Amino acid sequence: MAAMMAADARAADWTRGRRDRRRRFALATAALGALAFLLCCAMLLMGNTLYPVGTVWNALRGVGEKGVLFAARTIRLPRMLAGLFAGFAFGMAGSVFQTLLRNPLANPNIIGITSGSSAGAVYCILTLHAGAGAAYASSIAGGMATTLAMFILSNYRKRFSASRMILVGIGIQAMCNALVSYMLIAARERDVPAATRWLSGSLNGVRLPELYPLFAASVVVIPVALLFSGQLRMLELGEDAALTLGVRAGRTRAVLMACAVVLAATATAATGPIAFVSFLSGPIAKRLAGNGNSHPLPAGLFGAALTLASDLAGQFAFEQRFPVGVVTGILGAPYLIFLLVRMSGKGEL
């Protein structure tokens, strides 16, 4: 009898522990959402002139002076939306890749998807002398083609291997970067500035129509990725355990990879590769949301918050203005080194 009561008490304890963990996840996710929202507001209010909330709100609805309207609707709103959506897309894509391949190094930045996008755009601009629209299309195509090549190579002999995919990706990235360097050297000098915009992520001068592909991709892909987050969680247990528990592992991986690639490629097309956002978001969001929970939603929200905060810092924190990619690069590089040192210490490399 006493033993049974003790067992009941333990069961109750366990339910409480579980509830606490779920609450922590919900709270962390909500907090990250709120933070991203506040940063969005800051992006709209801050600029060369600091406008009051009412003025900006009216301007967004189309009421106010011409100067305010221009600043709010043409400069700040697209900039804010670009940071929000691209940051979210990078964060979510990175986290999905890292979880699927079970390696924090596996993310669009490091395995060459964003390099593929850059190379595609740069080729279009410098060699084909095509317009912006073609560059976007070519950037998205470049990202997808890179991933496809990587996927085929890592499925060598019909057996998928995550570490092979990472190594192949690093190789492809080096190839893409070499290609970009060659094109920059061979190009006419006056074309180069248009191309460099694709090499380092920046929210400068983003116009609303340039964001439409990213909006469309986000609306379609993000819900699908969230719907598959349950299966993604099961895949974390390893391929065998997931299959045994009734997960269609191959299909799940294909769908989620496709989602992540579309997000990463369209985001790169919109803002250029914003360094390290996809790399940092997953692990940090996971730490915040409670361990053992690599859900893509907090990772996306963290990515958005990181991008927006870095852009604000790049605009206002220093004497000189820096594009967002430079700020995230400064933040991300030490983390990469830290991670490499720790992983090699644990023998995970």
Next chain:
Amino acid sequence: MGAARVDAHDLRCERVVSGYDGKAVVREVSVSLPGHGISAIIGPNACGKSTLLKTMARLIKPMSGAVTLDGRGVGTIKPKRLARMVGLLPQSPVVPDGIAVGDLVGRGRYPRQRVFRGWTKEDEAAVAEAMGIMSVAELADRSVSGLSGGQRQRVWIAMALAQQTDILLLDEPTTFLDVAYQIEILDVLSELNRERGITLAMVLHDINLAARYADYIFAMKDGRLAAEGKPREVVTAEAIKRVFGMDCVILEDPVARSPLMIPVGRRVGRQDDSGPASIMDASRGSLSAIR
């Protein structure tokens, strides 16, 4: 634990050929798991025993032949539905970083959950019960990565139990565990089998443990089934010689009354031993006593 007995299912392989990268490891094996029984698959390294188990658990698609559950090809059954009937303890599952024991065991409920229904009282009860059976309830809120190997293995088995399948396949459930843990885990499993009728099939390295705990043994060699039957029929000096290529003598396990295999090896008897008889002589005596 007055739980109802589970259904018996007929899981069998018919002339199954399977392996990796187009190379057959299991060659034309036909086996049928005795319902409500415990079967053990034994054999030397690389004989295909794990591959056979994985093929039965549909982790590997057979190159030819068929794996059927109650007469239906396992490939034609919906994965989630199949996962409610056949469970597997994989050999090296991955522990997600920092996951709590209770949450890991809870993932065994996946095949019983609907997309938008969320976590139910039944899930709750099943997880609590599974943790109780494997005595890991006290660890529920601890992080799995901080546990010892033996505790971890019990957590994984608890996850497989939370799945509440009628058939449970176990790929070397006792490797890397010290002997006390091995016995404890096999005891718990055989209780589960006796009380609920869960059909168990496990790959075991230790022939004596297989002989003690299994009702039925499949011995494999070079990808083929070399012998099958009750422990007394399979664990014989002749069969062990054929399957493992090793001389041995068979005694009777004084505790379980099952056959006990003693390898002969080259180092027979101790030089400094002034005892009355060599080990060989002693075992021959017992051997004739059994016969």
